[in-house]
Amino acid sequence: MHPHRSRTRPALLAGALALATVAAVGLGFARPGPADAATTLKALADAKGRDIGVAIDPNRLNESAYRQIADAEFNLVVAENAMKWDATEPNRGQFTFTQGDAVASYAAAGGKRLYGHTLVWHSQLPGWVSGLSATELRQAMLDHIAGVAGHYRGKVAAWDVVNEAFADGGSGGRRDSIFQQRLGDGWIEEAFRAARAADPAAKLCINDYSTDGVNAKSTAIYNLVRDFKARGVPIDCVGFQAHLIVGQVPGDLQSNLQRFADLGVDVRITELDIRMPTPPSAANLATQAADYRKVVSACLAVTRCAGVTTWGITDRYSWIPDVFPGQGAALIWDENYAPKPAYQAVVEALGGTVTPTPTTPTPTTPPPGDGCTVTYVPNSWNTGFTAEVRVRNDGASAINGWTVGFTFGAGQRITNAWNATVTQSGTQVSARNASWNGSVPAGGTLSFGFQGTHGGSNPAPTGFTLNGSACRTG
Numbered sequence: 383m384h385p386h387r388s389r390t391r392p393a394l395l396a397g398a399l400a401l402a403t404v405a406a407v408g409l410g411f412a413r414p415g416p417a418d419a420a421t422t423l424k425a426l427a428d429a430k431g432r433d434i435g436v437a438i439d440p441n442r443l444n445e446s447a448y449r450q451i452a453d454a455e456f457n458l459v460v461a462e463n464a465m466k467w468d469a470t471e472p473n474r475g476q477f478t479f480t481q482g483d484a485v486a487s488y489a490a491a492g493g494k495r496l497y498g499h500t501l502v503w504h505s506q507l508p509g510w511v512s513g514l515s516a517t518e519l520r521q522a523m524l525d526h527i528a529g530v531a532g533h534y535r536g537k538v539a540a541w542d543v544v545n546e547a548f549a550d551g552g553s554g555g556r557r558d559s560i561f562q563q564r565l566g567d568g569w570i571e572e573a574f575r576a577a578r579a580a581d582p583a584a585k586l587c588i589n590d591y592s593t594d595g596v597n598a599k600s601t602a603i604y605n606l607v608r609d610f611k612a613r614g615v616p617i618d619c620v621g622f623q624a625h626l627i628v629g630q631v632p633g634d635l636q637s638n639l640q641r642f643a644d645l646g647v648d649v650r651i652t653e654l655d656i657r658m659p660t661p662p663s664a665a666n667l668a669t670q671a672a673d674y675r676k677v678v679s680a681c682l683a684v685t686r687c688a689g690v691t692t693w694g695i696t697d698r699y700s701w702i703p704d705v706f707p708g709q710g711a712a713l714i715w716d717e718n719y720a721p722k723p724a725y726q727a728v729v730e731a732l733g734g735t736v737t738p739t740p741t742t743p744t745p746t747t748p749p750p751g752d753g754c755t756v757t758y759v760p761n762s763w764n765t766g767f768t769a770e771v772r773v774r775n776d777g778a779s780a781i782n783g784w785t786v787g788f789t790f791g792a793g794q795r796i797t798n799a800w801n802a803t804v805t806q807s808g809t810q811v812s813a814r815n816a817s818w819n820g821s822v823p824a825g826g827t828l829s830f831g832f833q834g835t836h837g838g839s840n841p842a843p844t845g846f847t848l849n850g851s852a853c854r855t856g
């Protein structure tokens with residue numbers, strides 16, 4: 383469950399991505415103590431009694447970095463696709479739960495809550511649905527809900543019963559979906575009643591996008607919830623997808639969540655990601671961090687906000703570039719699983735502390751043919767930290783294959799790394815190039831990063847070497 387446990391299981395880290403491995407050489411590693419555990423999003427959210435969730439693809443769970451982050455950082459999971467209609471009932475009356483069950487058993491094994499997504503949605507429907515008459519479609523919808531919510535009965539904390547049922551723009555009306563066209567306005571109520579019957583313990587949610595602020599679409603859902611509550615139609619929660627654009631978190635997000643909560647339902651952020659043009663600029667990554675902080679803080683400020691779920695772990699597998707060409711970098715770990723500024727912002731928003739990054743002096747360029755220059759950029763919080771190491775090849779010729787050495791002075795332990803294979807023995811650390819970054823031209827710079835733990839003080843390591851020769855510190 384905890385990332386630092388991985389120190390006792392180095393084999394798990396030998397990932398398909400040739401990501402860094404951290405071998406426990408020499409000293410045995412103790413199990414992490416409670417202060418150590420407090421460095422994860424999961425521990426921070428647990429302490430606040432909120433969900434910190436993530437959408438997962440069960441087929442990625444055998445990828446070590448993906449698995450470690452899912453294990454350590456989240457207390458709720460949702461299937462990104464595996465419980466949708468096309469995945470669970472590809473032919474009428476034939477249910478396939480293999481993928482969905484993989485998500486459910488992963489949640490159960492790790493003691494994580496399971497969120498259900500989604501029972502009725504106009505998208506990712508199997509082809510057979512489109513040919514049905516109104517009577518057949520109604521029955522198919524009710525059978526689908528009974529089949530899927532019934533299968534997961536007692537296992538799901540909450541279901542997105544109905545997804546994206548409302549129209550974009552200012553109309554405040556329903557989306558012109560097959561359900562709306564053939565079944566009329568009553569279909570949402572019928573779906574919720576069927577879901578309650580199939581799994582009486584699951585909370586039942588309506589979920590949508592572009593409803594994060596107060597606008598015609600969110601008000602249409604607000605009116606539906608108010609009507610359901612007045613008439614005793616079962617509904618327990620409203621999901622706000624929050625597929626956002628960098629710099630555009632609605633200023634009234636918190637008050638919008640609060641107005642729904644005041645109707646007597648839970649609210650939650652269900653699919654958070656914050657996209658930007660790719661490749662990401664440092665300025666946009668900083669704005670994105672502030673945006674993530676705003677979203678998490680808005681949820682925490684609303685008592686009935688159950689939590690925040692991000693729509694994936696890593697930018698490597700985010701749905702955004704496929705659907706919004708030229709956009710991406712929307713999640714809190716980058717394509718190499720390095721935590722982004724947004725990760726630190728979520729830590730802070732959840733009550734963890736991050737010490738400011740020390741400013742790094744601009745290195746003066748040494749004459750050619752003279753060794754290497756190191757820039758070390760740490761980012762620390764409580765008892766955890768990440769650091770980026772940049773080493774410039776100041777020599778007159780290119781390097782093919784590198785090993786960077788250094789020494790920690792305060793008991794720091796590296797737990798995972800990226801863009802290098804990192805081994806630690808006692809205080810000594812050795813970082814070897816990955817398959818793709820071994821060549822560094824004369825005057826070029828290599829870089830890698832890692833995440834680790836410290837005992838409260840986190841001085842920069844010393845004694846940097848590049849292929850055995852001492853480097854100066856920039």
Ligand code: XIL
Nearest residue numbers: 462463499500545591623653693701
């Ligand atoms: C997306 C998935 O992330 C993609 O893998 C899939 O190809 C399409 O669906 N709103 C939702 C989610 O409710 O189910 C969508 O997920 C993203 C938008």
